[in-house]
Amino acid sequence: DQQVKQNSPSLSVQEGRISILNCDYTNSMFDYFLWYKKYPAEGPTFLISISSIKDKNEDGRFTVFLNKSAKHLSLHIVPSQPGDSAVYFCAARGDYKLSFGAGTTVTVRA
Amino acid sequence: NAGVTQTPKFRVLKTGQSMTLLCAQDMNHEYMYWYRQDPGMGLRLIHYSVGEGTTAKGEVPDGYNVSRLKKQNFLLGLESAAPSQTSVYFCASSPRTGGPGELFFGEGSRLTVL
Numbered sequence: 001d002q003q004v005k006q007n008s009p010s011l012s013v014q015e016g017r018i019s020i021l022n023c024d025y026t027n028s029m030f031d032y033f034l035w036y037k038k039y040p041a042e043g044p045t046f047l048i049s050i051s052s053i054k055d056k057n058e059d060g061r062f063t064v065f066l067n068k069s070a071k072h073l074s075l076h077i078v079p080s081q082p083g084d085s086a087v088y089f090c091a092a093r094g095d096y097k098l099s100f101g102a103g104t105t106v107t108v109r110a
Numbered sequence: 111n112a113g114v115t116q117t118p119k120f121r122v123l124k125t126g127q128s129m130t131l132l133c134a135q136d137m138n139h140e141y142m143y144w145y146r147q148d149p150g151m152g153l154r155l156i157h158y159s160v161g162e163g164t165t166a167k168g169e170v171p172d173g174y175n176v177s178r179l180k181k182q183n184f185l186l187g188l189e190s191a192a193p194s195q196t197s198v199y200f201c202a203s204s205p206r207t208g209g210p211g212e213l214f215f216g217e218g219s220r221l222t223v224l
Contacts, residue, residue, distance in 0.1 A: 004152075006152075009150070032209075032210040032211060034210055034212065041217070041218070042217055042218070043114070043200055043202075043215030043216050043217050043218055044153070044200070044213075044215050045215070046212045046213070046214075049210035049212065051210070089152060089153060091153075093210065093211045096141060096158065096160055096211070097143065097155055097158055097168065098143075098155075098211065098213060099155070099169075100145075100152045100153040100154070101152050102150055102151060102152035103152050
């Protein structure tokens with residue numbers, strides 16, 4: 001049973017606008033949440049993380065929000081740039097390992 | 111600095127053949143992982159290791175074996191390949207840390223089983 005879910009397979013956004021990616025989880029024991037970015041034919045690369053005791057973490061254009069009561073997190077990218085076109089994976093850490101969502105493909109239109 | 115290196119990058123097998131994927135990391139990380147990526151399924155954990163000489167099962171371990179004889183290497187074996195094992199395989203490593211446990215991934219190995 002998938003413990004981390006990304007229900008939107010794809011997202012298309014205009015350059016300069018905000019991209020919002022969503023992720024839901026079921027296991028309340030997860031202690032960290034991470035976002036990874038993946039380009040075709042490359043391995044995923046770490047983007048940003050948040051501890052389960054925080055509700056927001058910001059790094060440049062990227063902000064992650066965590067709502068523990070709803071078991072929901074989101075990644076905001078603003079402003080979106082063409083280089084942001086990629087697959088984004090949400091991940092949650094528990095017991096030494098990360099559980100990943102299915103990914104959301106973001107396309108930034110010029 | 112090479113990071114995480116996977117060998118081979120591509121391989122085509124016939125059903126029933128065996129093979130080994132090699133993962134090597136030069137960051138002195140304690141933890142290593144093997145994931146597979148399939149369309150619509152994201153990354154699913156096959157096996158992992160929290161230290162030299164130790165291994166543990168992940169979500170989808172059936173049909174795979176692993177070994178971690180040296181800290182820097184993590185081998186993934188398929189004893190009798192099946193078409194369902196056609197996938198892209200990613201190796202990752204992470205340091206022992208109290209932080210988020212960020213994983214560092216290799217570039218992937220694309221395996222096709224005919």
